Amino acid sequence: xxxxxxxxxxxxxxxxEGEGVGxxxxxxxxxxxxxxxxxxxxxxxxxxxxxxxxxNAENKVLLPGFIDGHMHTGHGVLRGVAQDIANxxxxxxxxxxxxRSPEAKxxxxxxxxxxxxxxxxxTIGDDGSGMAGALAFIDEIGARGxxxxxxxxxxxxxxRPGELYEFDEALGQKALDECLALYDRWHGxxxxxxxxxxxxxxxxxxxxxxxxxxxxxxxxxxxxxHMHLSQGSRETKQMTMRYGxxxxxxxxxxxxLDEDFVGIHLTDATxxxxxxxxxxxxxxxxxxxxxxxxxxxxxxxxxxxxAGGRVGLGSDQAPGNNCHNMIHEMYTTALFNKxxxxxPEIMPAWQVLRLATIENAKALGIDxxxxxxxxxxxxxxxxIDLHHASLSPLLTVPMRNFVPxxxxxARGDEVDTVMVKGRLLMEGRKPLTFDLDxxxxxxxxxxxxxxxxAAPEFEKIDGKNARYMKERKL
Amino acid sequence: xxxxxxxxxxxxxxxxEGEGVGxxxxxxxxxxxxxxxxxxxxxxxxxxxxxxxxxNAENKVLLPGFIDGHMHTGHGVLRGVAQDIANxxxxxxxxxxxxRSPEAKxxxxxxxxxxxxxxxxxTIGDDGSGMAGALAFIDEIGARGxxxxxxxxxxxxxxRPGELYEFDEALGQKALDECLALYDRWHGxxxxxxxxxxxxxxxxxxxxxxxxxxxxxxxxxxxxxHMHLSQGSRETKQMTMRYGxxxxxxxxxxxxLDEDFVGIHLTDATxxxxxxxxxxxxxxxxxxxxxxxxxxxxxxxxxxxxAGGRVGLGSDQAPGNNCHNMIHEMYTTALFNKxxxxxPEIMPAWQVLRLATIENAKALGIDxxxxxxxxxxxxxxxxIDLHHASLSPLLTVPMRNFVPxxxxxARGDEVDTVMVKGRLLMEGRKPLTFDLDxxxxxxxxxxxxxxxxAAPEFEKIDGKNARYMKERKL
Numbered sequence: 001x002x003x004x005x006x007x008x009x010x011x012x013x014x015x016x017e018g019e020g021v022g023x024x025x026x027x028x029x030x031x032x033x034x035x036x037x038x039x040x041x042x043x044x045x046x047x048x049x050x051x052x053x054x055x056n057a058e059n060k061v062l063l064p065g066f067i068d069g070h071m072h073t074g075h076g077v078l079r080g081v082a083q084d085i086a087n088x089x090x091x092x093x094x095x096x097x098x099x100r101s102p103e104a105k106x107x108x109x110x111x112x113x114x115x116x117x118x119x120x121x122x123t124i125g126d127d128g129s130g131m132a133g134a135l136a137f138i139d140e141i142g143a144r145g146x147x148x149x150x151x152x153x154x155x156x157x158x159x160r161p162g163e164l165y166e167f168d169e170a171l172g173q174k175a176l177d178e179c180l181a182l183y184d185r186w187h188g189x190x191x192x193x194x195x196x197x198x199x200x201x202x203x204x205x206x207x208x209x210x211x212x213x214x215x216x217x218x219x220x221x222x223x224x225x226h227m228h229l230s231q232g233s234r235e236t237k238q239m240t241m242r243y244g245x246x247x248x249x250x251x252x253x254x255x256x257l258d259e260d261f262v263g264i265h266l267t268d269a270t271x272x273x274x275x276x277x278x279x280x281x282x283x284x285x286x287x288x289x290x291x292x293x294x295x296x297x298x299x300x301x302x303x304x305x306x307a308g309g310r311v312g313l314g315s316d317q318a319p320g321n322n323c324h325n326m327i328h329e330m331y332t333t334a335l336f337n338k339x340x341x342x343x344p345e346i347m348p349a350w351q352v353l354r355l356a357t358i359e360n361a362k363a364l365g366i367d368x369x370x371x372x373x374x375x376x377x378x379x380x381x382x383x384i385d386l387h388h389a390s391l392s393p394l395l396t397v398p399m400r401n402f403v404p405x406x407x408x409x410a411r412g413d414e415v416d417t418v419m420v421k422g423r424l425l426m427e428g429r430k431p432l433t434f435d436l437d438x439x440x441x442x443x444x445x446x447x448x449x450x451x452x453x454a455a456p457e458f459e460k461i462d463g464k465n466a467r468y469m470k471e472r473k474l
Numbered sequence: 475x476x477x478x479x480x481x482x483x484x485x486x487x488x489x490x491e492g493e494g495v496g497x498x499x500x501x502x503x504x505x506x507x508x509x510x511x512x513x514x515x516x517x518x519x520x521x522x523x524x525x526x527x528x529x530n531a532e533n534k535v536l537l538p539g540f541i542d543g544h545m546h547t548g549h550g551v552l553r554g555v556a557q558d559i560a561n562x563x564x565x566x567x568x569x570x571x572x573x574r575s576p577e578a579k580x581x582x583x584x585x586x587x588x589x590x591x592x593x594x595x596x597t598i599g600d601d602g603s604g605m606a607g608a609l610a611f612i613d614e615i616g617a618r619g620x621x622x623x624x625x626x627x628x629x630x631x632x633x634r635p636g637e638l639y640e641f642d643e644a645l646g647q648k649a650l651d652e653c654l655a656l657y658d659r660w661h662g663x664x665x666x667x668x669x670x671x672x673x674x675x676x677x678x679x680x681x682x683x684x685x686x687x688x689x690x691x692x693x694x695x696x697x698x699x700h701m702h703l704s705q706g707s708r709e710t711k712q713m714t715m716r717y718g719x720x721x722x723x724x725x726x727x728x729x730x731l732d733e734d735f736v737g738i739h740l741t742d743a744t745x746x747x748x749x750x751x752x753x754x755x756x757x758x759x760x761x762x763x764x765x766x767x768x769x770x771x772x773x774x775x776x777x778x779x780x781a782g783g784r785v786g787l788g789s790d791q792a793p794g795n796n797c798h799n800m801i802h803e804m805y806t807t808a809l810f811n812k813x814x815x816x817x818p819e820i821m822p823a824w825q826v827l828r829l830a831t832i833e834n835a836k837a838l839g840i841d842x843x844x845x846x847x848x849x850x851x852x853x854x855x856x857x858i859d860l861h862h863a864s865l866s867p868l869l870t871v872p873m874r875n876f877v878p879x880x881x882x883x884a885r886g887d888e889v890d891t892v893m894v895k896g897r898l899l900m901e902g903r904k905p906l907t908f909d910l911d912x913x914x915x916x917x918x919x920x921x922x923x924x925x926x927x928a929a930p931e932f933e934k935i936d937g938k939n940a941r942y943m944k945e946r947k948l
Contacts, residue, residue, distance in 0.1 A: 020947025077867060080875030083882055084808075084822035115863035289809075293882060296812035296820070323864055323883040332809070334558075335763075338770035339810055345938055346770070348558035350947045389589035390797055392914050393551060393921030398929035399939050400948055401554030408557055408767060409797040411885035440866050447867030455872035464819055465873050473494025473824045474874055 004030040004037050004051040005422060008381070012061045012402065015039065015373040016358040021350050021403055022372070029062065031379040034191070034421035038375050057383055060416060061402060064372050065122025065380040066326035067360040069285040070264050070314025073126050073134055076115070077108030077446050079318035085464045088294040093319050095457035096450055104446035106133030108318075111443045114434050116315070116324040117143060117425050120415040122380040123370060125285075125314055127199055127226060129175065135186055139194060141433040142423045144380060146364050147186070148199030148226035149179035151214055153206045164241055167207045176214065183221060192369055193378075193421055195223065197262070202228040203247035204238035215256060224365055225256070229263030229277070232295070236268055248273035257282040262364060264314070267291055267299045274300050278309025283363035286355070288332040289323075290316030298340040301333070302347070312360030313352075326356045330407045349407040383417035390414060478504040478511050478525040479896060482855070486535045486876065489513065489847040490832040495824050495877055496846065503536065505853040508665070508895035512849050531857055534890060535876060538846050539596025539854040540800035541834040543759040544738050544788025547600050547608055548574075550589070551582030551920050553792035559938045562768040567793050569931035570924055578920035580607030582792070585917045588908050590789070590798040591617060593886040596854040596894045597844060599759075599788060601673055601700060603649060609660055613668060615907040616897045618854060620838050621660070622673030622700035623653035625688055627680045638715055641681045650688065657695060666843055667852075667895055669697065671736070676702040677721035678712035689730060698839055699730070703737030703751070706769070710742050722747040731756040736838060738788070741765055741773045748774050752783025757837035760829070762806035763797075764790030772814040775807070776821070786834030787826075800830045804881045823881040857891035864888060
């Protein structure tokens with residue numbers, strides 16, 4: 001008998017190994033030292049392993065934890081202030097974001113991360129500046145972090161159409177220094193649970209020398225670059241004015257788009273550019289819900305997959321999505337693409353579940369540790385409770401309807417148990433490593449302050465939501 | 475002091491009165507005899523009314539219950555068997571539906587109705603044949619019913635392209651008799667809580683004489699016609715072959731499309747046809763999620779609204795949606811239309827909330843009883859609990875972010891309390907008038923039987939899901 005820390009006896013496991021969802025019936029999982037020690041038929045497992053605790057996952061389904069490939073958790077404190085509005089960044093988010101203190105940002109991160117975990121996310125793909133608080137919280141509650149630290153050199157936060165951003169070398173250096181310091185502090189922490197990525201904000205936000213320096217430093221440190229790419233008309237204009245070409249061809253010429261590059265959004269990428277990026281080995285993170293809310297668009301993820309590229313999903317941010325829930329990202333990815341191509345067979349349930357798990361792990365370069373249920377990987381596992389109307393009834397013959405119902409019907413509260421590296425973060429829907437009440441109270445206090453301070457600029461801009469308020473429509 | 479049965483002390487009420495969401499702060503509602511007796515500032519209300527119970531809705535939001543304008547609840551037992559597949563009806567649903575007994579159908583209805591209520595739906599807009607069981611359940615649990623009884627004369631369930639459906643007069647008569655019997659049994663029951671509508675399945679499924687007879691009988695009985703309209707290429711082909719015109723122009727010539735006509739889907743309607751139907755006073759029910767899953771299409775609801783027509787939302791059915799949740803219908807309506815028009819300002823949150831409440835009530839002709847919070851209407855009310863990450867933080871200055879977060883972030887489990895005609899159906903998320911455990915167990919038993927019986931035809935059709943099973947992708 002081998003010793004394990006925990007055995008999980010399962011009726012249904014979706015391992016996400018192989019080409020599809022890797023379904024196993026009547027198996028069990030042994031967890032030891034934070035890792036998956038074995039996945040075996042239950043009768044064999046209980047012969048081979050002994051553990052102080054066994055979870056009997058009756059009427060539940062075991063899955064690898066969801067991976068959120070791209071988030072701005074610090075925006076959690078601004079949930080719901082920017083939707084139904086054109087010019088999302090300047091007219092929607094900016095008046096509120098300008099009033100957000102570093103403390104408020106960290107409170108927002110805690111909210112967004114807690115929300116994600118309670119919806120089954122085990123890997124937090126955070127991105128931004130001022131990330132020390134978010135990183136400490138990810139570490140403290142035991143989540144997995146794939147965190148990119150923002151580097152930008154463009155000095156101003158308001159953009160005059162037709163003018164190039166001015167670069168401020170000192171600003172770029174300061175951001176790079178922060179990135180390197182957080183890399184040194186956190187990268188590889190807890191046996192690789194925390195990964196630090198270099199996060200140049202976009203090809204338009206950094207000078208060419210700094211872009212190149214970031215890449216060299218990332219290579220030296222054997223980490224990835226995580227960058228907004230071809231994310232809209234403003235970027236396209238800046239790149240064309242400055243370099244006479246868009247971001248993807250320009251970065252391709254620099255050799256930037258390789259297997260250590262993760263590009264976010266690609267909303268503005270043509271089919272030809274998609275082929276360039278995918279062909280060069282770069283990954284794409286698709287944020288379906290946020291791009292739908294912000295732009296009413298559907299990024300070219302299908303083309304990226306068709307070109308042989310790796311694609312993962314991300315929830316982006318709470319003002320302009322407005323939630324951190326990978327079930328929601330799977331749903332919107334499936335449906336928005338069906339609508340874009342007027343084809344109900346596009347992006348089937350099993351495929352979007354892969355994009356939220358194993359394919360996302362591959363896209364981010366963390367598939368050796370997580371993304372599927374396989375002996376030797378870390379025990380990043382979730383249990384979904386079938387005792388919900390949304391997942392009922394459960395069919396196994398002639399087809400298994402669980403994955404379609406997870407994607408098209410489940411909402412998030414079906415997630416019962418969340419474990420990262422063998423540590424329980426939530427069980428029976430009760431958070432075990434964080435205090436939701438405290439997080440909600442704290443973020444409310446900051447939001448009240450931000451709302452009051454943002455009011456003058458909000459009124460002055462007089463965007464759609466300001467007008468709806470005046471008309472008493474909202 | 476006047477006597478009431480219940481007082482509700484509210485921080486936030488969205489009455490849905492007026493042009494927008496009709497927000498009130500610090501008000502209360504008195505409920506007496508199943509009706510809303512008063513909506514007043516709390517200080518005035520507690521001076522004027524006394525009641526044996528007061529609900530202190532602290533950190534909650536009061537809304538009128540959601541109205542689901544179109545459902546096939548009997549399909550609840552088939553959740554998740556038909557998605558990601560072209561030819562949804564014949565290749566997806568039919569192999570399973572053929573094996574569904576009347577008892578299984580009623581078990582499915584109970585599941586779908588319980589699910590809807592737990593997501594805040596107070597009006598069940600059911601549609602179909604064999605509705606006795608569903609009606610008894612709606613009545614028993616205390617929900618509001620707007621139930622249409624299906625009438626069809628087309629004899630066959632499988633359709634040969636290029637051939638007209640054969641009409642079977644006896645089949646039509648039998649369905650009409652059932653409709654009339656259920657009308658006599660239920661219409662106006664419990665002071666109008668149950669409404670029976672006449673439900674010709676579609677203009678292609680009934681002969682012209684029967685279509686006309688149904689309309690005369692509905693007029694005599696002062697009820698509405700609830701009918702699938704311009705719902706796809708099959709209908710269009712049948713209508714063109716038989717009458718040389720599509721359903722909307724043909725029905726318009728008959729004078730069918732008046733204020734007592736509710737048309738479902740309109741997926742295949744041109745802008746001109748939309749203008750005809752809306753201009754004639756007919757209502758449209760939009761089933762965004764189901765049409766997205768089944769067809770990958772976005773029906774012309776915006777055009778219908780622009781033409782001055784009334785529009786409501788519906789969840790359709792569990793195989794091909796796959797859920798009954800009006801929050802989901804609001805979300806998909808907002809997002810699918812933003813994407814269709816590539817415009818983030820299309821279908822803002824406040825507007826889709828109206829389509830799920832007061833506008834739906836108007837579309838169905840039940841706005842005298844429900845759809846908004848107004849003295850004199852029935853007390854169909856829900857409380858949403860703000861103590862969830864998805865609705866946090868709550869801003870009131872400079873904009874109220876609750877409605878955007880309800881539409882874009884909430885999932886359904888935030889619904890805490892559901893009341894219809896003053897009777898509590900759920901409180902603190904505990905169902906009070908139905909037994910969810912029993913419903914789930916019953917529907918599972920039927921689904922197991924259906925799955926086994928459906929297997930040979932499912933394999934023979936060899937659709938996408940059958941192939942995914944063989945390839946172990948699902």
